[in-house]
Amino acid sequence: MDPIVPLRGKHDQGVSAMKSRLSVIVLWLLLACCMSFTTGPGPFSVNPAWAVTGDGTALAEIEDIRPDEDAAEPAAQENQPAETLVDDPSEGDFEDEEELAGLEQDNGNGVPPIADPIEPFNRAMYQFNDKLYFWVLKPVATGYNKVAPERMRVCVKNFFTNLAFPIRFTSCLLQADFTCTAQETGRFFLNSIWGVAGLFDVASQEGVNLPKQDADLGQTFGVWGIGQGVYIVWPVLGPSSPRDTLGTVGEFFLYPVSYLNPWYASSGVRTYEIINDTSLRIGDYEALKGAAIDPYIAIRDAYVQYRYKKIEKKRLKLFSAPAPAPAESVK
Amino acid sequence: MKKHLILTVILAVLLVGVPAYAATPLETIKVNVNKVLEVLRDPSLKGESTKEIKKEKLRAVYYKMFDETELSKRSLSRNWKKLTPAQQEEFVRLFHQILENTYADRILAYKNEKISFDRESLITSKQAEVFTRFFTASAEIPINYRLLLVNGNWKVYDIVIENVSLVQNYRTQFNDILSKNPPEKLLETLRKKVKQS
Numbered sequence: 001m002d003p004i005v006p007l008r009g010k011h012d013q014g015v016s017a018m019k020s021r022l023s024v025i026v027l028w029l030l031l032a033c034c035m036s037f038t039t040g041p042g043p044f045s046v047n048p049a050w051a052v053t054g055d056g057t058a059l060a061e062i063e064d065i066r067p068d069e070d071a072a073e074p075a076a077q078e079n080q081p082a083e084t085l086v087d088d089p090s091e092g093d094f095e096d097e098e099e100l101a102g103l104e105q106d107n108g109n110g111v112p113p114i115a116d117p118i119e120p121f122n123r124a125m126y127q128f129n130d131k132l133y134f135w136v137l138k139p140v141a142t143g144y145n146k147v148a149p150e151r152m153r154v155c156v157k158n159f160f161t162n163l164a165f166p167i168r169f170t171s172c173l174l175q176a177d178f179t180c181t182a183q184e185t186g187r188f189f190l191n192s193i194w195g196v197a198g199l200f201d202v203a204s205q206e207g208v209n210l211p212k213q214d215a216d217l218g219q220t221f222g223v224w225g226i227g228q229g230v231y232i233v234w235p236v237l238g239p240s241s242p243r244d245t246l247g248t249v250g251e252f253f254l255y256p257v258s259y260l261n262p263w264y265a266s267s268g269v270r271t272y273e274i275i276n277d278t279s280l281r282i283g284d285y286e287a288l289k290g291a292a293i294d295p296y297i298a299i300r301d302a303y304v305q306y307r308y309k310k311i312e313k314k315r316l317k318l319f320s321a322p323a324p325a326p327a328e329s330v331k
Numbered sequence: 332m333k334k335h336l337i338l339t340v341i342l343a344v345l346l347v348g349v350p351a352y353a354a355t356p357l358e359t360i361k362v363n364v365n366k367v368l369e370v371l372r373d374p375s376l377k378g379e380s381t382k383e384i385k386k387e388k389l390r391a392v393y394y395k396m397f398d399e400t401e402l403s404k405r406s407l408s409r410n411w412k413k414l415t416p417a418q419q420e421e422f423v424r425l426f427h428q429i430l431e432n433t434y435a436d437r438i439l440a441y442k443n444e445k446i447s448f449d450r451e452s453l454i455t456s457k458q459a460e461v462f463t464r465f466f467t468a469s470a471e472i473p474i475n476y477r478l479l480l481v482n483g484n485w486k487v488y489d490i491v492i493e494n495v496s497l498v499q500n501y502r503t504q505f506n507d508i509l510s511k512n513p514p515e516k517l518l519e520t521l522r523k524k525v526k527q528s
Contacts, residue, residue, distance in 0.1 A: 111499065154469045184425060222502045280469045283437070290528070291433035301503035302495045309494035 111308045114241065114300065116231045125233035126296050132236065132279075134284060141278040148279070155199040161212065162191050162198025166254045171215035175223050177318055180213045187212065198250045212308060217254075218247030222311035223318065231300055239303040356459035356478045357451040359485040364394040364446065366464070371441045386435055393431075397485035399423055401479060405488060406501040410509045418514055425521040426501075432528040446466075459485065 022146050116122060145153075165188040187203040187210045195202045203210040204330035221243045222228070229242040237248065260266035292298035317321070354362065370376065370388045378414040403423045404411050414422060445466040453459045457480040465472045475491040508517050 092489060113503070150468050157469055280467075283440075287433060287437050291429065293429075293501070293524060294507060297504045297507050298500055301500045303497045306493065 001278050010218050059248045060244055093301075100279060109136050111305050112228070114228055114304045116232070121302075122231060122233040123296055125235050126299070129233070129238055130295075137275065137278050138282065141275050141282060144275055145279045145282070148282075153276055154277055156273075157280060158195070159198045160257075160276070162188065162195070162272050163203070163256055164242070164251075166236070166256070167217065167251045168213050168215045170254055171220045172213060174217075174220045175215065175314060175318065177215070177314070180215060182212050183210050183291065184215075186210050215314070216247055217250045218244035218307070219314060222307070228304070231303075239299060241307075244307065262328065281324045336492065347412050354485065355451060356453075356476075356485045357448060359396075359478065359489075360461045360463065360476050361448050363392055364448075366392045367438065368441075368446075368476055371439070372443070382439065385439060386431075389435065390431070391478075395483055396487055398481055398488050399427060399483075401486065401488040402426070402498060405498045408502055410505060410514070413509070414514045418518060422521070425525055426519065428525045429521065429528075432525070460491075464465070472513060 148156075165184060169181060169184045169188070172178075172184055190203040190208065190210065191198045191201060194200075201212075202208060204212065218241075226243050228244075231247060232240050232242065234240055234245070240248065257266055257269050260269060287300070288298065290293045366387060370385055370392070373385075375381075376385055400423055402425050403419070406426065407414070407422070411419065447464045447466070449462040449464060451459055451461045457476045460480065461476045463474050463476070465474050471472075472493055473491075474493075476487045477489040477496075478485040479489065480486075480489050489496055491497070505517060506521065
């Protein structure tokens with residue numbers, strides 16, 4: 001579950017905005033414009049400021065490795081603030097250069113920063129989502145909290161999680177992660193039959209021990225080696241990247257609720273699901289925002305860290321190799 | 332007489348041996364988290380009026396458990412040296428205040444959720460990560476602690492909640508501010524933030 005984005009559904013990033021197939025097609029077109037289907041780390045994902053280990057040589061190395069991409073994507077360069085490229089003489093003051101390097105590597109976990117060329121747009125969308133949460137979603141969820149006991153809300157959540165089985169199953173399959181596929185299948189039948197159509201998560205209980213698999217389509221693309229690309233904040237859906245947006249679109253088609261007829265029945269169910277999810281997480285977003293110096297940056301970073309780790313864990317499991325982080329290539 | 336001698340020797344060895352023994356990272360976390368839980372569960376400290384007493388007690392645990400300077404240093408990373416010693420000191424203080432203002436209430440809202448202390452992994456002989464999970468009604472939240480061996484004691488310098496490292500998250504924010512502004516501006520922002528809450 002994504003801890004950072006209150007507006008998203010658990011597995012699918014809530015698609016109540018997509019009211020018809022038409023909007024999906026529009027989204028695809030949009031995607032085609034901004035998405036680069038390069039395998040390996042995306043062209044935007046290198047930020048020399050982070051890769052430089054203390055002297056300018058590392059920077060030069062990056063340019064050697066990826067000359068064409070830098071040339072092809074001037075936007076990425078613009079996004080890197082010029083001052084971070086300039087080596088800071090004060091860095092020499094660090095008593096122990098090695099200590100500094102260790103400090104950064106260790107805490108960075110090799111998480112590459114995300115390029116944010118459309119920051120003004122994203123900030124506007126962040127503001128919109130923030131207001132949507134405080135003005136609409138939170139009051140509604142709080143009211144819903146009062147009438148629906150927590151137990152019931154957990155059951156509702158379990159029900160939708162079970163219903164989203166095709167998303168996780170397909171993702172596991174596309175990742176060629178067959179233990180994951182088998183576990184998901186087992187879970188689905190157990191919970192659907194013994195868990196009363198998924199209301200109870202009997203499969204996660206001790207003794208059965210088939211926990212929900214942490215798999216989604218965006219992660220699958222990441223496991224395949226597609227880079228994260230640039231940061232996008234969608235209205236309603238929240239933080240995303242071209243890769244994860246494509247995942248969300250795919251998940252829309254894999255989620256049975258999307259096929260409800262008429263379309264407003266589907267949207268209604270999705271909205272209810274989002275409200276139910278939110279009702280179980282009131283306070284999380286407030287805490288994150290309260291702790292942040294710049295909430296926009298804090299959420300962007302949390303999103304990147306969360307997605308990166310999710311993919312890296314899968315890669316470690318499948319290939320015993322971490323994701324090809326661009327920052328790591330120059331370490 | 333001989334017996335006494337042996338006993339004295341054993342006692343002496345024990346006394347000398349005790350300070351040299353360092354608890355494992357996992358034990359350290361377990362002990363400290365349990366101390367926190369003790370405060371939170373203390374029946375004599377129920378109600379709103381005792382909030383400040385609880386906070387005071389939690390602060391004591393926090394100082395034992397965390398290495399504040401290390402946490403600040405890592406959050407600023409290469410920018411740390413741009414601050415004068417006085418600024419560094421103020422930064423540590425302000426950063427502490429911000430973390431306390433946000434997380435104290437979250438911790439005080441604890442409702443007897445289950446916590447499981449899973450395992451530890453040594454990154455180097457002086458650095459470790461402890462894996463725990465926090466079970467809410469609807470989800471399980473992985474919380475990892477990163478520790479450093481300081482003078483024979485394991486001290487926390489970073490918390491990773493659901494894959495998101497606190498230090499890394501703040502570093503991105505501080506970096507963003509400091510790439511465009513002098514350190515004084517950052518301190519001013521932090522001062523404002525502390526005043527707000």
